[in-house]
Amino acid sequence: MQLFYSPTSPYARKCRVVARERDLMADVEELAVVPNDDPPELQRRNPLGKVPCLVLDDGAAIFDSPVIAEYLDGLGSGPALIPAAGPARFKVLVAAALGQGVTDAAYLATGESRRPADKRSQEVVDRYRAAMLRSVDHMMDHLNGLPGELTMGHIACGTALGYLDLRHGDLKWRDGHDSLAAWFEEFNARPSMQETAPA
Ligand SMILES: N[C@@H](CCC(=O)N[C@@H](CS)C(=O)NCC(=O)O)C(=O)O
Known part of the structure; x- marks a missing residue:
């Protein structure tokens, strides 16, 4: 997986923290971009042009930080960060x-x-x-x-x-x-x- 981020983005930081807490960093390549420079490689994946954007190995893009966080939470092992019910x-x-x-x-x-x-x-x-x-x-x-x-x-x-x-x-x-x-x-x-x- 690739995670487009910018170093100062609080939304991206949230997802980067989740990836670490879920012990997923061996599977996540972090790619720093400057969203305000309109990088085509980001806009191709996320038409909103925002970070964070997670690109799965099959090319599917997941964006908006709560969605990425939930996706990563589902991959990790151990107690989930978001309880399933209750x-x-x-x-x-x-x-x-x-x-x-x-x-x-x-x-x-x-x-x-x-x-x-x-x-x-x-x-x-x-x-x-x-x-x-x-x-x-x-x-x-x-x-x-x-x-x-x-x-x-x-x-x-x-x-x-x-x-x-x-x-x-x-x-x-x-x-x-x-x-x-x-x-x-x-x-x-x-x-x-x-x-x-x-x-
Ligand atoms: N609701 C989005 C907000 C993401 C967002 O606004 N990211 C900012 C960086 S902190 C961005 O990429 N801005 C560039 C732009 O709006 O063109 C999320 O939770 O992921």
Whole structure:
């Protein structure tokens, strides 16, 4: 399998962490691209032109990070990151959606902030930032509701917080969130996170 990624993409990082946690790296070749340069080899596989994009050995492409994560989870051995059924399944999926939503808000706020000053909307940036902060307020409750072992919820929230550190340090998300900060410090020490830290 080939995984198109960019080193700073939080969506790609989530999938790269899953591939490592599921012990799949012997089967995954990671290919770094710059999606904004419109690489044809990426656009041929994912017409949306986004990373991550996983290309299977038969040439089939899988994209959108939650779909890739679920695909990789199904390949690995040991306890799945997404429980197959029961109440835990939806706790994990909702925590994963929270992490994905924080990542979306952070990514879109970054894009908006980079537009030329006369085209930029501070109102839009502020709205995304408020969503990030509200979500951080709730994140520890979601993490506390998850099963004890590592799940997709932990990975999506952890990679989202990593992206806040990369692009939105001025949010100071740790302020007033001591237990979340302590949780992240431990999560971030995992080899899967260290190996995928943005260069
Ligand atoms: N919903 C997608 C979002 C992926 C995404 O937006 N990736 C960004 C990089 S962080 C990208 O490739 N952007 C290039 C573009 O939008 O043209 C996912 O979860 O995989």
